[in-house]
């Protein structure tokens with residue numbers, strides 16, 4: 214399998230099984246939140262209605278990461294027990310927690326929900342960065358035009374700069390519209406993404422193509 218600078222239309226559980234162990238420098242991913250998500254305009258996210266993929270996915274992510282490396286994973290605050298169990302079972306160690314501050318509410322009920330969250334997970338005996346990043350990162354609204362849960366590349370970029378060495382390989386197994394991969398490419402990192410939905414795969418491939426041509 215070609216693993217450099219590509220987005221592959223595949224189920225990441227199967228696809229990661231074909232990757233060599235210790236072949237990835239950094240994983241930055243935004244998996245389904247397991248909340249049966251439906252956007253205001255009726256769009257859904259594949260596998261957001263079940264947790265069957267969760268443990269196998271993070272077992273593979275841990276296996277393909279190099280020794281002493283990091284994974285940043287978004288998750289849903291009200292499903293933290295499921296995600297934390299999967300991360301610990303895969304032998305990840307939480308070493309930080311990131312709040313992405315929104316200037317708008319995704320929804321409002323008991324509170325106005327105005328942030329996203331992610332854990333910084335360590336594999337093995339990691340070295341802290343020379344210049345630690347703030348654990349609060351600004352999250353600009355993307356308009357979700359390319360994907361119902363599209364993440365802004367500007368919020369992802371500092372994580373890649375800090376936790377992936379120059380020229381290293383960034384993996385996003387749940388790539389969606391390719392936001393992680395775009396940010397990785399803009400920062401001169403190699404990138405690999407998997408996406409199960411054919412339409413999102415096409416969107417990500419189209420987003421990356423002009424950048425690849427310019428490189």
Ligand SMILES: C[S@@+](CC[C@H](N)C(=O)[O-])C[C@H]1O[C@@H](n2cnc3c(N)ncnc32)[C@H](O)[C@@H]1O
Nearest residue numbers: 224225243259260360363364387389390392409
């Ligand atoms: C939360 S979205 C990611 C959105 C992305 N961060 C963006 O900015 O566009 C999660 C994505 O994972 C995909 N997905 C779900 N299960 C998958 C699987 N087993 N393998 C690969 N992709 C999967 C969904 O289709 C969805 O696009």
